[in-house]
Each structure stands twice: as structure tokens, then as C-alpha cells.
Amino acid sequence: MNRAQSALVLHAIVLIGAMVVLVPVLTESLGPQAGFLSVLVLYWLGFCVPAIALHVWRLRGPLLFSERLAWRNWWVPAILLLQVCAVVVVAFVPNTALLTTHGAMLAALVSVINAPLEETAWRGGFMARFADRPRLGFWLGWVLFTAWHAPLLLADGVVFDGGGLALVGGAAALGLLWSAIAWRTGSVFWVSLAHVLTNILTFWVLFEQNGWA
Numbered sequence: 001m002n003r004a005q006s007a008l009v010l011h012a013i014v015l016i017g018a019m020v021v022l023v024p025v026l027t028e029s030l031g032p033q034a035g036f037l038s039v040l041v042l043y044w045l046g047f048c049v050p051a052i053a054l055h056v057w058r059l060r061g062p063l064l065f066s067e068r069l070a071w072r073n074w075w076v077p078a079i080l081l082l083q084v085c086a087v088v089v090v091a092f093v094p095n096t097a098l099l100t101t102h103g104a105m106l107a108a109l110v111s112v113i114n115a116p117l118e119e120t121a122w123r124g125g126f127m128a129r130f131a132d133r134p135r136l137g138f139w140l141g142w143v144l145f146t147a148w149h150a151p152l153l154l155a156d157g158v159v160f161d162g163g164g165l166a167l168v169g170g171a172a173a174l175g176l177l178w179s180a181i182a183w184r185t186g187s188v189f190w191v192s193l194a195h196v197l198t199n200i201l202t203f204w205v206l207f208e209q210n211g212w213a
Contacts, residue, residue, distance in 0.1 A: 001136070008055050008129050012144040015047040019151035032157035033212045039155070040114065043148075048117040051125045059128035063186040064120075073185050080194040083177060084201075091161060092201045095208065103204050103213030111199035118145075119192040122175075123182040134183065142179045146172040161205050174198065 001009070022042065027035030056064070069076055122145045130137020149171040153164045160167045178191040207213050 001133075004055070005129050005133075005137075008051065008125055009140060009144070011047065011051060012148070015043070016144070016148050016151060018046070019043070019148065020154065023151045024154045024156055027154075027156040027158060032155065032210060036152075036155055036158055037110075039152070040110065044113065044117055047148075048121040051121040052117070055125040055129050056120055059131075060124065061128075061186060064124055064127070065189055066187045067189045068187075069185060069190075076181055076185060076190050079177075080181070080190055083174070084194055084197045087198050087201050091166075091205055095161065095205045098208040099204060100208065100213050103208045104200075106207055106213060107200050107204035110203050111196050115195035115199045116188075116192045119178070119182070119188040119195055123179060123191060124188050127183060127186070138179055138183055142172075142175050145175045145179075157210075158206075159209055161202075161209055170202075 019039065023035075023039055026038050029035065030038060122141055126137040126141030127134075130140070146168065149168050150164075152158075152167060153160070162170075174195075178195065182188050182191050
């Protein structure tokens with residue numbers, strides 16, 4: 001890896017290490033809701049925004065935010081719609097009795113910030129920096145994206161639907177799908193849409209189950 005590629009990987013590793021410390025401290029000192037939301041804000045400002053500024057903005061290709069698809073990728077919207085529907089069935093439908101309008105509004109607000117930032121920083125960052133070594137960039141980006149979710153399990157007083165396996169396993173499975181599509185299309189547009197919808201559904205359930213709405 002060259003120096004810029006190593007810097008991106010090191011940035012992600014530092015993020016994960018910092019979150020191992022910050023997640024339990026903030027959720028215990030500020031309370032589960034304020035602490036968890038503070039973790040997300042620190043994640044956005046400490047990793048996503050700098051990663052986009054340093055590794056994406058100057059290197060982005062013309063297709064990075066494009067909705068256009070080559071004819072061979074006609075199936076992308078369909079497979080992402082199926083993915084969102086699977087999340088509806090598995091994570092959303094069993095919890096409909098808990099859901100409120102306030103929970104939906106909070107989930108939507110967090111999701112429209114989180115999902116585009118994550119897709120641009122993780123998928124876009126590794127696609128841009130590892131354009132000369134796509135296989136290495138693909139797998140490093142996927143592993144580190146999955147790993148960053150693990151410290152969230154240390155959140156004090158926060159209950160995740162399905163437990164740690166659902167949180168980290170879901171991030172791994174969805175991250176693999178989104179990475180494959182982003183690298184194939186050269187764009188984060190479609191995966192960002194799927195990520196927003198997925199986050200709205202899962203954050204909505206998370207917020208309601210923890211009584212934050």
C-alpha cells in the first residue's frame with residue numbers, strides 16, 4: 001500500500017479503537033440515548049467527513065454520485081429493492097406494534113445524515129484510494145466497515161434487536177452487498193438510497209425498543 005492508502009486504513013483502525021473507549025464512556029455518562037447519538041456525531045465528524053475530504057473529494061470519478069447504470073447493471077435497483085424488503089420482513093414487521101411517528105421522524109433524520117456519509121466515506125473512500133488495487137480495497141473496506149459496528153455493542157443500556165450477531169452480522173452482509181454493487185457500478189448513488197431506507201427501518205426499531213421516541 002502507498003502512503004495515502006495506509007493513512008485511510010490507519011484512520012479506520014483508529015476510529016474502531018477510539019470507539020471501543022468512547023461508546024461505553026459516553027453512553028454511561030450521558031445516558032443511552034444522548035450517549036449513542038453523541039457517538040454517531042463523533043463518528044461522522046471524526047471519520048466520515050475527514051475521510052471524504054481527504055480521500056474522496058479530489059479523487060472522485062465522474063460516476064461516483066451518478067444514478068446512471070450501464071445496461072449490464074440493470075438489475076441493481078431490483079436487487080437493492082429486494083434487500084430493503086428483506087429488512088422489512090426480518091427486522092421491521094415483527095416490531096410494528098412498537099412504532100410511533102416520533103420514532104420515524106428521529107430515525108429519518110439520523111438516517112439521511114448517516115447513510116450518505118457512510119457510503120461516501122467507506123465505499124467511496126476505498127474505491128477512490130484503491131483504484132489501482134481494487135481487490136485489496138474492496139476487502140479492506142468491507143472488513144473495516146463491519147468492524148466499526150462491533151464497538152457499538154459496548155453501549156451501556158442500549159438494546160439491539162437480535163443482539164450482537166444481528167448488528168455485526170447484518171453490517172457484514174449488507175456491507176458486502178453494497179460494496180459489491182458500488183465497486184461494480186463505480187457509484188455510491190444506488191447503495192446510498194438502499195442504505196438510507198435500511199437505516200430508517202432499523203434505527204426506527206432501535207429507537208422505539210429503547211424508548212427514545
